[in-house]
Amino acid sequence: METKTCAPLGNFIDLMLDAICVVDAEGRFVFVSAACERIFGYAPEEMIGKPMIDLVLPEDRPRTLQVASQVMTGQPKPHFENRYVRKDGQVVHIMWSARWSEQEQVRVAVARDVTELKQAAALQTALYAISEAAHAAEDMLALFRHIHRIIGELLPADNFSVALYDAERDQLSFPYHVDVQEPSPVLRKPAAGTLCAEVIRSSQPLLLTPETLDGFPAHLRQIVGRKSLCCWLGVPLNSSKGTIGALVLKSYSGGVRYGEKDKELLQFVSNQIATAIERHQLYARLQYMAQYDELTGLPNRGLLFDRLHTALARARREQGQLALLYLDLDKFKQVNDTHGHAVGDQLLRAVARRLKLCVREADTVARIGGDEFVVLLESLQHPEHAQPAADKLRGALDQPLTIDGHSLRILPSIGIALYPEHGDSAQALLRHADDAMYRAKKGGESCLPPQEHPLSGDGGCAPQPA
């Protein structure tokens, strides 16, 4: 039978998408097929004679050498994966199938570039992790920290910032910022004139490298020139409400170079992050709305009760005392009727501000209804201190308020409840304070019935005309 020589097939090896590398016993390339240039970026003549290990990513070198010596003892390795650094500095993931040829004293290996597969898998994992993080993170800082870690698994991310844009104030803030050369971010108001602002304004990613700098406007070139930056990559955070900020990666001289692929990757991740941030902001807003009064920004009834329960638990534990002051503005309706609801709103805000100025940081001023406020005085040293506190609140409101050009004077009726004298539970104390306030309003009585408190007979909490 006629046998055909296979020698011409050698030329067709160059058609293969996988690369063939032959390495001698010292680990130097002695043959590489044409596909090597596509995968590693080096021409065959640049690789021949070079130690294979020099091209391996430093972190992967020890295990690569270990596997190479196993192959040389005759154990074929069909699925070994490691990472190489291409000539242009990019990292490629390679899957190897290698065998030792005893006869030729060489290692023959077929290399498959699995970078895209690896990136797709990493991206998938990252997206899942981002979505998990958005649900699990307790606050925005924890979310950004988590996101930094996730991005760090996809890209070199030693210098990473999250910039958020407040359109109302035209201000950029950096709720997350890690930067080896610029530890504190520069707060900008107005935001214009920064690279971040450029990304947010255009809603487009921006990649600045020494090679691409010439194509950019002078003001952007200046910013980069100033900072010994090697590479600046910013992508917009595009939410359903528009661009809410930007993610920024930086690399300084001698560091990593980002490429177009990195830009695409970061943009893709950024879209998921924008959704996560938006969801988190919405959740935070809902939480705020559930606890605070929208008009005055004071704690609402629910949060007051939470704090009161906590304060009572502590007072029980430590045999402490506390006071609850119930305030209802007198003839507030007239303000609305005479000057309009908007003036009434402003008056309520002004009252809230004044009340807050009268108490300590640890105390709570809450708005629990239309013109009803409750002040919780914690760690009350003596029951006698409650009445002067009520007088102080009343005194603060006694000063005229100028709203929309109207000079208004509004006074509250105040009722006081003391723990433990007037009750052991939040409900009992609030009811007691409400009743005392009601008596004060109706009868011009003092906050505490005289038989209950010796200092309460001064009429300091009696209602006054507005």
Ligand SMILES: Nc1nc2c(ncn2[C@@H]2O[C@H](COP(=O)(O)OP(=O)(O)OP(=O)(O)O)[C@@H](O)[C@H]2O)c(=O)[nH]1
């Ligand atoms: N501007 C404004 N008014 C409110 C708001 N919430 C409730 N009100 C009004 O506040 C008034 C409270 O009612 P009352 O406490 O009975 O009125 P008052 O004139 O203070 O009555 P007395 O306490 O008996 O002196 C009502 O007219 C409500 O419509 C609010 O958020 N803004």
